Amino acid sequence: DQQVKQNSPSLSVQEGRISILNCDYTNSMFDYFLWYKKYPAEGPTFLISISSIKDKNEDGRFTVFLNKSAKHLSLHIVPSQPGDSAVYFCAASRQNFVFGPGTRLSVLP
Amino acid sequence: NAGVMQNPRHLVRRRGQEARLRCSPMKGHSHVYWYRQLPEEGLKFMVYLQKENIIDESGMPKERFSAEFPKEGPSILRIQQVVRGDSAAYFCASSPGTATYEQYFGPGTRLTVT
Numbered sequence: 520d521q522q523v524k525q526n527s528p529s530l531s532v533q534e535g536r537i538s539i540l541n542c543d544y545t546n547s548m549f550d551y552f553l554w555y556k557k558y559p560a561e562g563p564t565f566l567i568s569i570s571s572i573k574d575k576n577e578d579g580r581f582t583v584f585l586n587k588s589a590k591h592l593s594l595h596i597v598p599s600q601p602g603d604s605a606v607y608f609c610a611a612s613r614q615n616f617v618f619g620p621g622t623r624l625s626v627l628p
Numbered sequence: 629n630a631g632v633m634q635n636p637r638h639l640v641r642r643r644g645q646e647a648r649l650r651c652s653p654m655k656g657h658s659h660v661y662w663y664r665q666l667p668e669e670g671l672k673f674m675v676y677l678q679k680e681n682i683i684d685e686s687g688m689p690k691e692r693f694s695a696e697f698p699k700e701g702p703s704i705l706r707i708q709q710v711v712r713g714d715s716a717a718y719f720c721a722s723s724p725g726t727a728t729y730e731q732y733f734g735p736g737t738r739l740t741v742t
Contacts, residue, residue: 523670553730562632562719562733563671608670615661615684616731618670 522546523611525619532626538596540622542609545590549611554583554594557606557621566607567594599626632657632722632734633702640740647707647714649737653722660703661721661731662695671719677703710741 524543532538540554550571555563569576569583569592576583582595596603604626609619633652641647653660658679663671673687677697688695692710697703707714717738721731 525670555733560735562634562721562735565730565732568730615673615676615687616671617673618663620668620670 523609523617523619525609525622527622529623532599534601534626534628535598538599538624540594540607542592542619543590544611548613551612552585552592553610555608555610557608563608601626601628632720632732634720634734634737636737638738640742641710642742643711644709647710647739649705649718651703651720651734654732657722657724659723659725660697662705663719665717712741715739715741
């Protein structure tokens with residue numbers, strides 16, 4: 520059973536435009552959500568997080584939105600840059616992390 | 629560089645051999661987590677350890693897999709009698725404590741079983 524889903528395996532965006540990565544979860548007990556970015560042959564790097572008591576968190580070009588009623592969160596990157604090209608993992612936490620399968624973002628110059 | 633360190637980065641084992649993967653957490657971090665990533669899949673939680681204690685091993689296969697985090701030295705993930713299905717990238721992450729949710733990942737060990 521996939522508790523955290525990222526239904527888009529890949530996404531291509533033009534440089535300078537907005538990238539929107541989506542994540543859905545099934546367990547309403549999750550109380551913290553995170554986004555990680557991963558380059559090939561490297562470990563995931565923490566990007567941004569949000570507590571379940573909030574609906575938005577912003578850090579520079581990255582904004583995470585949480586819709587608890589829909590059990591949905593999204594990561595917005597604006598403006599997108601070629602260096603943002605990576606695999607993005609959504610993770611949800613209650614006691615331990617449950618990761619989604621990832622979305623491969625390609626930002627085209 | 630005080631990041632999470634894992635070694636070896638690449639490990640090749642024949643079926644039936646043992647694999648030992650090491651993880652040194654970030655300085656000051658006493659919590660270690662192991663994850664496995666199979667090809668085309670996300671990271672799957674395996675085990676959560678504090679010094680000399682296994683806190684949660686609900687993601688660990690019941691047989692052949694074990695983990696430890698001794699008082700001194702790195703955390704070890706041990707896979708006995710490896711099979712082809714164990715081929716994967718194994719990531720270790722550390723955090724300073726339960727008060728923080730951010731985990732910091734190492735570069736991973738890619739295990740190939742031939």
